[in-house]
Amino acid sequence: MKEPAGFEKRFWFKLNGRQVFVSVPPAHTLLEVLREKLDVTGPKEDCGKGECGACTVLMNRKPVLSCLVLISQANGAEIITSEGFMKDGSPDFVQKAFVDNGAVQCGHCIPGFIVSTEALLSRNPNPGLDDIKIALAGNVCRCTGYASIIRAIQDAARSK
Amino acid sequence: MRLSDIDVVEPRNLGDALSVLHERSDGMKPIAGGTDAIIRLKDRLLETRELLDISGLRELRYIRKEGSTVCIGALSTYSDIIESSVLKSLCRVLVEASKTIGVLQLQNRATIGGNLANASPAGDTIPPLFTLGATITALSHKGMRRIPIEKFFLDYRTVDLKPDELITEISFEAVERPCDATFLKLGLREAHFISVASLAIWARWANDRNSFSDIRVALGAVAPVVIRARKCEDFLRNRRLGEEAVWEAGRIASSESSPITDVRGSADYRRAVIPSLLYEAVHKLVESRRAWERP
Numbered sequence: 048m049k050e051p052a053g054f055e056k057r058f059w060f061k062l063n064g065r066q067v068f069v070s071v072p073p074a075h076t077l078l079e080v081l082r083e084k085l086d087v088t089g090p091k092e093d094c095g096k097g098e099c100g101a102c103t104v105l106m107n108r109k110p111v112l113s114c115l116v117l118i119s120q121a122n123g124a125e126i127i128t129s130e131g132f133m134k135d136g137s138p139d140f141v142q143k144a145f146v147d148n149g150a151v152q153c154g155h156c157i158p159g160f161i162v163s164t165e166a167l168l169s170r171n172p173n174p175g176l177d178d179i180k181i182a183l184a185g186n187v188c189r190c191t192g193y194a195s196i197i198r199a200i201q202d203a204a205r206s207k
Numbered sequence: 208m209r210l211s212d213i214d215v216v217e218p219r220n221l222g223d224a225l226s227v228l229h230e231r232s233d234g235m236k237p238i239a240g241g242t243d244a245i246i247r248l249k250d251r252l253l254e255t256r257e258l259l260d261i262s263g264l265r266e267l268r269y270i271r272k273e274g275s276t277v278c279i280g281a282l283s284t285y286s287d288i289i290e291s292s293v294l295k296s297l298c299r300v301l302v303e304a305s306k307t308i309g310v311l312q313l314q315n316r317a318t319i320g321g322n323l324a325n326a327s328p329a330g331d332t333i334p335p336l337f338t339l340g341a342t343i344t345a346l347s348h349k350g351m352r353r354i355p356i357e358k359f360f361l362d363y364r365t366v367d368l369k370p371d372e373l374i375t376e377i378s379f380e381a382v383e384r385p386c387d388a389t390f391l392k393l394g395l396r397e398a399h400f401i402s403v404a405s406l407a408i409w410a411r412w413a414n415d416r417n418s419f420s421d422i423r424v425a426l427g428a429v430a431p432v433v434i435r436a437r438k439c440e441d442f443l444r445n446r447r448l449g450e451e452a453v454w455e456a457g458r459i460a461s462s463e464s465s466p467i468t469d470v471r472g473s474a475d476y477r478r479a480v481i482p483s484l485l486y487e488a489v490h491k492l493v494e495s496r497r498a499w500e501r502p
Binding site for chain 2: 054056072073074075076095096097098100103106109110111112114115116117119120122163166180181182184185
């Protein structure tokens with residue numbers, strides 16, 4: 048028997064270190080579930096088509112676009128959003144470097160940049176300029192604050 | 208159909224996936240990484256009531272060498288390909304092509320099998336796989352089919368795959384030297400772009416080191432499907448690689464294309480850049496041959 052339209056299924060995943068269970072339609076995107084079901088609003092929906100990077104989260108330690116992951120595909124996965132990098136309620140070294148370097152203008156794209164930066168620095172603690180540009184190529188800032196964002200990442204790498 | 212109205216079935220393993228597809232092949236669509244399918248579902252370019260989410264099938268995620276053949280499981284992501292030590296030494300051209308696709312966030316999800324099934328004429332793994340003479344393995348509950356890649360694409364976004372079949376593997380003969388194969392794509396910016404035109408070459412160098420005894424050229428994004436430029440190949444085979452010969456080969460390749468005008472470029476522009484792409488690709492092979500021979 049096919050279930051009626053708009054039905055829900057139960058999923059679980061690890062979100063920022065704790066296990067969460069949700070009942071949602073299985074083709075909802077991970078982004079929708081994070082924002083609308085779990086009130087985790089770091090990841091943003093800007094384009095919804097994989098072009099802007101504002102919804103970037105770590106899925107099993109790799110940056111992915113949560114607007115292009117179905118919740119069923121995230122079942123059982125480990126998800127980390129920009130909120131998950133906070134240390135005891137305070138900004139971590141990457142978040143602090145963004146603030147210290149004035150890398151945040153309107154702020155909308157920054158959670159995605161933070162996640163991409165954390166992923167970069169965890170696999171390459173001393174990235175060169177080109178490494179940074181390649182790792183951040185999927186994140187768009189329409190205030191065009193790239194120069195200060197790159198400075199912030201270099202600063203974060205030095206501070207670690 | 209809204210995303211929230213679509214059911215998603217998660218098979219336990221490949222056998223389970225094939226029997227589910229067999230039972231409910233009417234309208235059920237497989238989804239792998241989903242980086243293109245989810246956008247198409249949102250835009251309603253793809254309609255389905257049920258998705259079969261095969262992204263978790265670990266048994267289709269491998270890259271290995273079997274004799275002189277390279278075998279890639281269909282659910283290998285571009286990141287898997289980029290990081291594969293097997294491919295770095297036995298098929299660098301596919302690694303280089305994969306690096307040009309999208310950005311890291313997409314490379315971490317998108318799969319090579321998805322790129323083939325999706326059948327975009329601008330799919331960037333397709334031209335290299337054409338020139339490598341790759342074979343696509345498809346499996347259904349009834350058994351296995353092996354399809355030469357050039358027979359796989361029937362028309363714009365149409366492939367020779369039955370509703371109950373899944374692509375399981377892509378295989379081809381290893382290419383050991385970087386000077387034997389290359390891929391180039393032209394886009395409108397440096398990163399995260401879809402090909403305006405792309406070109407792949409696989410070549411066998413003649414003993415005189417200044418011509419190819421055999422060559423295959425494939426063109427992407429300049430026809431409804433990726434195409435081989437066979438007249439261009441015939442012209443270049445055993446011909447001395449001089450400036451004029453290579454430009455002429457490029458003009459021939461251009462005459463074999465049938466591009467359209469779209470948001471990324473006009474048909475005239477696409478036809479005009481093909482000779483430059485061919486010239487640059489041949490130049491790359493020549494340079495890379497020199498570097499290879501340098502002690």
